[in-house]
Amino acid sequence: MTYEVPVAPGEKAEIEETTELSGESWPMWEVFVRAHRGISHVHIGSLHAPDVETALENARDVYTRRGEGVSVWVVPSTEVHAFEPDAAADYVEANEKVYRLATTYEIPEEVGQM
Amino acid sequence: MVVMSPEEQFQAIIDAEDKIEPPDWMPDGYRKTLIRQIAQHAHSEVIGMQPEANWITRAPTLYRKAILIAKVQDEAGHGLYLYSAAETLGVKRDEMQELLHQGKHKYSSIFNYPTLSWADMGTIGWLVDGAAITNQVMLTRGSYGPYARAMVRICKEESFHQRQGYEVLIRLCQGSPEQKAMAQDSINRWWWPALMMFGPHDSDSTHTEQSMKWKIKRVTNDDLRQQFVDMTVRQADYLGLELPDPDLRWNEERGHYDFGDIDWEEFWHVVKGNGPMNRERVAHKVKAWKDGAWVREAATAHAKKREARSAA
Amino acid sequence: MTNEIASTAPQGTPAPEPPDRIMTLLAYADDNMVLAQRLGELISNAPELEIDIALGNITLDHLGVARALYTHAANTEGEGRTEDDLAMFRTERDYTNLLLVEQPSGDFAHTMVRQLFFDAYQMELWKDLSVSIDPTLGGIAAKAFKEATYHMRFSSGWVLRLGDGTEESHRRTQDGVDALWQYTSEMFEGEAGKYRSAWTTAMETAFVEANLEFPSDPYQRTGGRGGFHTEHLGFLLSEMQWMQRSYPGLVW
Ligand SMILES: [Fe+2]
Ligand SMILES: [Fe+2]
Ligand SMILES: [Fe+2]
Numbered sequence: 234m235t236y237e238v239p240v241a242p243g244e245k246a247e248i249e250e251t252t253e254l255s256g257e258s259w260p261m262w263e264v265f266v267r268a269h270r271g272i273s274h275v276h277i278g279s280l281h282a283p284d285v286e287t288a289l290e291n292a293r294d295v296y297t298r299r300g301e302g303v304s305v306w307v308v309p310s311t312e313v314h315a316f317e318p319d320a321a322a323d324y325v326e327a328n329e330k331v332y333r334l335a336t337t338y339e340i341p342e343e344v345g346q347m
Numbered sequence: 348m349v350v351m352s353p354e355e356q357f358q359a360i361i362d363a364e365d366k367i368e369p370p371d372w373m374p375d376g377y378r379k380t381l382i383r384q385i386a387q388h389a390h391s392e393v394i395g396m397q398p399e400a401n402w403i404t405r406a407p408t409l410y411r412k413a414i415l416i417a418k419v420q421d422e423a424g425h426g427l428y429l430y431s432a433a434e435t436l437g438v439k440r441d442e443m444q445e446l447l448h449q450g451k452h453k454y455s456s457i458f459n460y461p462t463l464s465w466a467d468m469g470t471i472g473w474l475v476d477g478a479a480i481t482n483q484v485m486l487t488r489g490s491y492g493p494y495a496r497a498m499v500r501i502c503k504e505e506s507f508h509q510r511q512g513y514e515v516l517i518r519l520c521q522g523s524p525e526q527k528a529m530a531q532d533s534i535n536r537w538w539w540p541a542l543m544m545f546g547p548h549d550s551d552s553t554h555t556e557q558s559m560k561w562k563i564k565r566v567t568n569d570d571l572r573q574q575f576v577d578m579t580v581r582q583a584d585y586l587g588l589e590l591p592d593p594d595l596r597w598n599e600e601r602g603h604y605d606f607g608d609i610d611w612e613e614f615w616h617v618v619k620g621n622g623p624m625n626r627e628r629v630a631h632k633v634k635a636w637k638d639g640a641w642v643r644e645a646a647t648a649h650a651k652k653r654e655a656r657s658a659a
Numbered sequence: 660m661t662n663e664i665a666s667t668a669p670q671g672t673p674a675p676e677p678p679d680r681i682m683t684l685l686a687y688a689d690d691n692m693v694l695a696q697r698l699g700e701l702i703s704n705a706p707e708l709e710i711d712i713a714l715g716n717i718t719l720d721h722l723g724v725a726r727a728l729y730t731h732a733a734n735t736e737g738e739g740r741t742e743d744d745l746a747m748f749r750t751e752r753d754y755t756n757l758l759l760v761e762q763p764s765g766d767f768a769h770t771m772v773r774q775l776f777f778d779a780y781q782m783e784l785w786k787d788l789s790v791s792i793d794p795t796l797g798g799i800a801a802k803a804f805k806e807a808t809y810h811m812r813f814s815s816g817w818v819l820r821l822g823d824g825t826e827e828s829h830r831r832t833q834d835g836v837d838a839l840w841q842y843t844s845e846m847f848e849g850e851a852g853k854y855r856s857a858w859t860t861a862m863e864t865a866f867v868e869a870n871l872e873f874p875s876d877p878y879q880r881t882g883g884r885g886g887f888h889t890e891h892l893g894f895l896l897s898e899m900q901w902m903q904r905s906y907p908g909l910v911w
Binding site for chain 2: 235236237238239241242248249250253254255256261278279280281283287298315
Binding site: 393396397400403404405406407408409410411412413416417419420423424426427430465515518519521522523525526631634635636638639640641642643644645646648649650652 | 692695696699700702703704705706707708709710711712715716718719722723725726729742743746747766767768819820821823824825827828831898899901902903906909910911
């Protein structure tokens, strides 16, 4: 639980997810950090910033506070294009390879948790 | 050929200890539970800056001041990582913040208690960050990729938080009688609220079963609380501080400490918004946000002007 | 404190450092200490989470410089005092920071203008001192110069965004410039006069880009380097020193 707030008796569990905003939000940027020379930049998170200079500065402040990187890239989140295999096709694919799934195998009860 | 429904497929990924990633199909309940949990977690980190920021200008030494600033800054970072994780589920950070400001989103009740002495900077690190770590280590193994990854980063930083807090208390407890009394008073005030952080008893806790099945939650409230108490007693002994619970004793049979029951009336009181600091914390946050509106607007306006100029 | 430093050393110990060298170290330390204290008030109040985090870094940098300089001053003095003794047990008349850094932060535009004025000055100062004949000071200055470069990017970037943002942000930024201008000449008193022209050039660049105007009022206020402060400093120090003064002689 810890940082989650319990549902008080009589309250509903669901929280609202959307509301009217008074101002325009700063755009979102994806941050990539090269931890040390010889390896690729790795996606590490995102942040909000009004422009590219601020985005870079913020990325440095937010994601390399403990000297985690030697090089930082920021990319507007809207500029990241993804290839996500078609969901339905994916299921077919996965279905054909059920042997990949742990649940495919029946383990005798006597041997316990596996 | 076994044809799996999306639901079965989803559960199979989780059962295989694999991670669910943002574009994956997920049951609406899973998504909603996660948004609720991550948003509340993010809000807690950000609101949690206040009780400690409260002591930055008054820290007794420059070294402690530096540590405290770094810690409060880390909490801002945690809030940011977590809002980012929530955004992968299709909710906007500004909307989550706005809902917090409207009182429609909540955050952990622990931050609705006031910090009244320097010793509280020690106690918060030791007990509050300590309780959080107990829980967050489990969250690094959660089923939702972006959340689990954010938790890995956060956990690394939390260990600094807990240790520096404990060190503050060591100094006080090895110091003058006045300092030790300051530490004891602080523990007396924070011990029970810290135990409350683990939430209601499992028997009174809604949705635990579903969250366990989805591996959003991996250990129950009572188990985590027990783990925390078992760990903490020895640390309190070392300090020579008394935990304010007459029922606290080792139970040989269970191999755990027994401890007294939480004041659940107080617990629900604070959850419902009537703790000592609920109103102040939200008011502080709302003021900072409103005062900053013209700054955010100005930055956007400037970015647009620049874009227009470079296009011309 | 001045007379303490000048007191005669017991026989056989090396001659005490000339007090003006220690006084200079203290003045630079006080600048950074007081500014760190001002910035420390802001955490959890920023317009965005990202700005809170950035300001946190800047605060830590100034605090770090103050600590290094206090320690260096204490070691130079050689009377067993510590960074905390120097920060916590000197009164507002002993503090010799610039008036600029003790000014309340005001709104975000005001804060950024104060930072810009000071950052541009410190860039010149640290660049100069990084080749100091005192190797400890040179080391502190070289590190501080790198930090000041980053601070300057942050403050000048924001002064530009705000000056050339909306009508409101422009007005607030010009107000900040007008209010704080009177504390700028003090930075260039005495030997520091040599930093003035580079600083002025930096301001001209920043102001042109941000559509800001140099104030026409020539009035300049001074006194900080001599311990003659604005009324703000006393409050700042009482909050900062309260713990040490209430519980003297303890370890924290
Ligand atoms: Fe945290
Ligand atoms: Fe935390
Ligand atoms: Fe923490």
